[in-house]
Amino acid sequence: MEVRWIRDRISETVHHYRNGEDLYGEQMGAYAGRTELARDGLSAGSLELRITGLRPSDDGQYICIVKDGDAYDEATVKLVVSVWILLF
Secondary structure, three states, X not given: OEEEEEEOOOOOEEEEEEOOEEOOXXXXXXXXXXXXXXXXXXXXXXXXXXXXOOOHHHOEEEXXXXXXXXXXXXXXXXXXXXXXXXXX
């Protein structure tokens, strides 16, 4: 099975997983060390991508592409990053 998360507007790889391994060689530098595919849900069909250290630049659409043998599917998810500023 292969799972690839990409940014919609720039079509670059955010996270790539294939046959039990995370492949970081194609990953955008902005996401280095900040992504994880939640493997605990893979057998149930969950393809949850976790991004740590959210930044305003992470805001936007992401596409999840899944290939398994001859099967192919994709889904689009919109991430909204809200920034709160506290003034004292």
